[in-house]
Amino acid sequence: MSVLIVAGALANKYRNGGEAWVRLSWVAGLRRLGFDVYFVEQIARGACVDARGVVADFAVSVNLDWFRSVTRRFDLAGRSALIYAGGEACAGVSWPALLEVASAAELLVNISGHLTLEPLLSRIRRRAYIDLDPGFTQCWHADPKTPFTLGGHTHYFTVGENIGSPGCPIPTSEIPWRPVRQPVVLDDWPVATAPQRVRFTTIASWRGAFGPVSFGGRAYGLKVHEFRKVLPLPQRVTKASVGGPVFELALDIHAGDAKDLTALHEHGWRVTDPRHVAGDPDTFRQFVQESGAEFSVAQGIYVETNSGWFSDRTVRYLASGKPALVQDTGFSQHYPAGEGLVPFKTLDEAVAGAEAIVRDYDRHCRAARAIAGAYFDSDKVLTRLLEEIGLCPQPS
Numbered sequence: 001m002s003v004l005i006v007a008g009a010l011a012n013k014y015r016n017g018g019e020a021w022v023r024l025s026w027v028a029g030l031r032r033l034g035f036d037v038y039f040v041e042q043i044a045r046g047a048c049v050d051a052r053g054v055v056a057d058f059a060v061s062v063n064l065d066w067f068r069s070v071t072r073r074f075d076l077a078g079r080s081a082l083i084y085a086g087g088e089a090c091a092g093v094s095w096p097a098l099l100e101v102a103s104a105a106e107l108l109v110n111i112s113g114h115l116t117l118e119p120l121l122s123r124i125r126r127r128a129y130i131d132l133d134p135g136f137t138q139c140w141h142a143d144p145k146t147p148f149t150l151g152g153h154t155h156y157f158t159v160g161e162n163i164g165s166p167g168c169p170i171p172t173s174e175i176p177w178r179p180v181r182q183p184v185v186l187d188d189w190p191v192a193t194a195p196q197r198v199r200f201t202t203i204a205s206w207r208g209a210f211g212p213v214s215f216g217g218r219a220y221g222l223k224v225h226e227f228r229k230v231l232p233l234p235q236r237v238t239k240a241s242v243g244g245p246v247f248e249l250a251l252d253i254h255a256g257d258a259k260d261l262t263a264l265h266e267h268g269w270r271v272t273d274p275r276h277v278a279g280d281p282d283t284f285r286q287f288v289q290e291s292g293a294e295f296s297v298a299q300g301i302y303v304e305t306n307s308g309w310f311s312d313r314t315v316r317y318l319a320s321g322k323p324a325l326v327q328d329t330g331f332s333q334h335y336p337a338g339e340g341l342v343p344f345k346t347l348d349e350a351v352a353g354a355e356a357i358v359r360d361y362d363r364h365c366r367a368a369r370a371i372a373g374a375y376f377d378s379d380k381v382l383t384r385l386l387e388e389i390g391l392c393p394q395p396s
Contacts, residue, residue, distance in 0.1 A: 067092075191321035294326065317368070
């Protein structure tokens with residue numbers, strides 16, 4: 001059985017159930033294709049904290065506890081390693097054993113280029129960079145003032161399906177970016193009946209993980225700027241339909257954005273803490289599957305560059321049979337739009353999309369699951385990626 005390594009941020013994203021699904025769906029999907037898959041993560045001293053958020057020793061950090069809990073949840077206890085401070089300590093698979101695994105590995109799936117340790121990278125014959133942040137990644141790489149590089153990989157994939165195409169200004173820096181879709185293991189996300197059919201939800205960060213990016217004389221916006229454009233949505237839709245839908249955000253929003261939080265409440269949004277309703281993989285899935293549909297905007301840079309970015313979270317709504325009303329980033333060039341997956345560019349289009357979903361909810365639910373099966377099924381997505389790299393699924 002061929003060995004593969006998936007690397008990504010898990011312990012570094014403590015109590016983030018959605019980010020756990022992103023990384024470990026790759027592991028689960030590759031396992032389904034017959035590979036022996038290891039998960040590897042590295043964490044710096046300053047990233048290890050206690051329950052109060054104070055920097056702590058690795059051995060007693062909440063990060064290590066989270067890593068162990070989630071890897072056990074995904075049956076990876078004997079196939080995972082958390083490397084501390086460049087190799088000073090290693091939880092799970094030992095450092096010497098990990099070097100042997102790397103020497104035997106056919107491929108590294110390096111999500112967001114997380115793994116940077118040369119002793120491991122140099123031993124793995126194929127190294128695929130998986131870009132989940134199109135626009136940020138390429139602009140950082142192209143800017144000589146930014147200490148960020150993409151070197152050391154043999155293959156480059158991005159969820160920005162329009163990168164390198166006319167109409168998408170994201171710089172490629174002559175890197176041959178290939179499109180890849182966000183994989184979902186459909187068995188992990190069965191169709192679920194919503195207790196509240198007309199409850200539109202999402203799980204998000206108000207500003208996103210990164211600061212603004214400027215490139216080529218243009219400054220690109222963040223998610224907050226796109227959210228502000230649709231603040232009136234709940235009131236608009238409720239006025240148009242008696243007993244209209246509820247709009248709820250499981251939102252990570254900083255205390256410094258109190259004016260925005262007040263504006264959300266004044267416009268009829270429900271806001272809850274994502275750590276309470278989606279703080280681990282199982283509660284994240286429960287929140288999605290008990291929703292009626294998704295409503296979400298995207299990072300400004302994804303929208304403004306026509307990147308074709310598509311959310312891993314939206315993929316899980318679709319797989320669960322939940323319609324998705326989401327801001328168009330150029331993805332409508334690649335996926336069927338209008339039933340199950342409803343893109344919008346303006347507030348008026350978002351209002352019309354919400355009303356359309358409510359009017360024919362069951363039809364949109366069926367279409368949502370069909371889109372997930374046709375376009376994001378991990379068996380299809382990962383088989384295609386492996387074939388492009390020169391590997392084939394293993395016989396079962």
